[in-house]
Amino acid sequence: MNTNSIRRQIGFWLLPLLCLTMPTISFAAQSGQMLTLGGIRLEFILFAFTLLGVALFHHYTMFVSLAGLAAVVASKYVFLDDFSFVHHIMGGDGHEGEWRIMLNLFGLLSGFAILAKHFDESHLPKVLPKYLPDDWKGGFVLLVMIFVTSGFLDNIAAAMIGGAIAFVVFKQRVHIGYLAAIVAASNAGGSGSVVGDTTTTLMWIDGVSQLNVLHAYIAAAVSLVIFGVIASKQQDKYQRIVKDGPKSVQVEWKKIYVVGLILLLAVATNYLLDFPALGVWVAILLGALVVKTPWREINHALPGTVFLLGLVSCASLMPVDELPPASWVTTFWLGFISAVFDNIPLTKLCLEQGGYDWGILAYAVGFGGSMLWFGSSAGVALSSMYPQARSAVNWVRQGWHVPVAYVVGFFVMLAAAGWSPQESYKTEVNSVKEPQISVAATMEN
Template identity: 75%
Template sequence: MITTLSHPWHRGLLLLVGLLAPGFALAAESHMPALGGIRLEFILFAATLLGVALFHHYTMWISLGGLAAVLISKYLFVDDFSLLHHLLGSAGHEGEWRVLLNLIGLLFGFAILAKHFEESELPQILPKYLPNDWKGGFVLLVMIFVISAFLDNIAAAMIGGAIAFVVFNKRVHIGYLAAIVAASNAGGSGSVVGDTTTTLMWIDGVNPLHVLHAYVAAGVALVLFGLVASFQQDKYQRIVKDAPVGIAIEWHRLAVVGFILVMAIATNYFLDFPAIGVWVAILLGALVVKTPWQELKNATGGTIFLMGLVTCASLMPVDELPPASWLTTFFLGFVSAVFDNIPLTKLCLEQGGYDWGVLAYAVGFGGSMLWFGSSAGVALSNMYPESRSAVQWVRHGWHVPVAYVVSFFVMLALVGWEPHAPHKETFVEAPAPVVAAPSAS
């Protein structure tokens, strides 16, 4: 295990956070210490990310330790800070409880969904329909991409991971795992029901058609990272050629899987809370099939880890982004690999002036560059613990950041940068009329 900062990737992470943090306008005045213009919260957050990268066997404890350190610094140096207000909301601030509770429900719920899908025996017969060489791996990535267009990217990644576990005989290359996450994030980037960030845009008033051209970049990226990852996987472990004999699909279990997905989409559309639909469907499905409740225990560590990291990211004092431009959006893709893309998207919506399709692709796909950069990656790591190494993820999944850069500029060349006007009115209180004092007579 690497325990020094000599590795160029480690120095790069520190450099990235150090360069980006001062580029944000920081929160209201406080007595928070700063080093070189970088406030203590950013330094603690960078240290947490570095700890996750170095000691991937202890990610949950590092995440919780980093959160505790940030909270202590807030209470020591920010006079009006309240964790309760941060979570539940207060005047002029929307609390984080909805995002966190929804994410908890989805991570646990989709762990059960993936197990239902695995036990339905459908993955066992898929080798009959997938090509026998590298093309089989590529077709599977395309399937994940398509599924994610109308389903949350967490579920798409979990379903893809469950299929890969079977068709590759339990030997899945880390580069291919990175591609599974990238396919799920890319597939959701152009659909307002396929990713939390695009759903957030939709709820805030962005026209769904204004994010659709994200698929220009997403499609190019899929071809680039998909081909490389498929060759990696084929060399590491070729797809199983023949399905086992005598396999019978458990259609009632597949029906529960379908019911969970339908309820997730419905409650996401009507309530902006897909976790409610997922758990209603799971509990109703438990009346029909045996539910693998043991998966909740298996998903606990990864879920706590992500909750700690997302909460820590939401506490960063970011009030304003640099001026909206294609260059800012391009770098936001890299920021989303280490910084929660939900608060980034909220800031962009408040600021306005972005090309929403370009932004949706950048913040949606950018999290694929690191395993903890998106909830889909964290969820998949519960199934494949060996993926919890940032160094190995970057080393073997190098094709994901390369695909991001190339496809981003292909999108700019084909559709350009067309910033949209503010999609909601901003009301400014008019100044009170000045009344001249009566003259003395």
């Protein structure tokens, strides 16, 4: 079906749909309430269409993302009298605003694109094959390296570094199933560390201890073995690892030092300021004094960066007021939801609700995003290096081992560690204050 035919089909169905919903739209606009169709708020419907558009038109994901964001913002302004997109982003009156997350994501995605190029131009990936095992085991060891790296570094960087190495050792022929495994390894490796993923960092800021998310590694390790072995064998059949690099290659250690500086300052500013992007760019600017910096990589990463920012902004506008009661069943399904619904607002909501086992939740919302290429920032970042990954259908079909690994890992962790719900520090404080407010209100009455 060509583009004109698709447009005619959309127009054919859109006109009668608008005519049928016009009375409801008019009533909602007059009453200051959001339009609902079949009991579902309009924002969710628009967001669902945006995600569907991303899955179907994967060559135009940036435009689909921005169009979806514009539609959601417009619906808010039309039906809600007190809505302000500027206030939503910048914050105020007790609302934190989304600007910090957006700025961090922009800085990390563009900065790690430069980091990955530095690493590639250092020629170190060309000599690494000499230290990797032959056949499929070499691909598996690479996934283990990504897993370990993500534990102390942001999962975006771990995925980008792994993608840069895979690009070289597999002669630029990387199977989509193996790309899914790279993303899964980076997300799984960060799920048990408060500095390894944005979701666990949010938990840490909210008062959740590192020890309370550490048992996520039980499920993460089991998952790594399952998807790692299967994906590595997929890759070995598609393109075997190149064992010996060129003998004349000379490693540019200055670029390796700059890569190390970027990683070090990213971790430091993540700990000290909760702003790893600042450390990344300070290191890049310092590195520009001693090595040639590939600034053009910012342009290459821009479409993927804008796409993610649009999708995250769209997700943050969803009126998710409550979740089902906290339980392992709810957490299990949140893993699948996080593949299509941004895991940052989901994590925020779970922290406000309280009563979750934070380690199980960290694994679910962190690793669950690996099931689709746009389900996590690591997947979006890697797709900027491998455009062929931007197909939800091919990702699911060839990366089927990732959801299988998620399910097996989840229940192994549940059996080994059990369900141990805990309140976050913020929730505990609020629960202490509430009885005092109730007593005061009773005395006044």
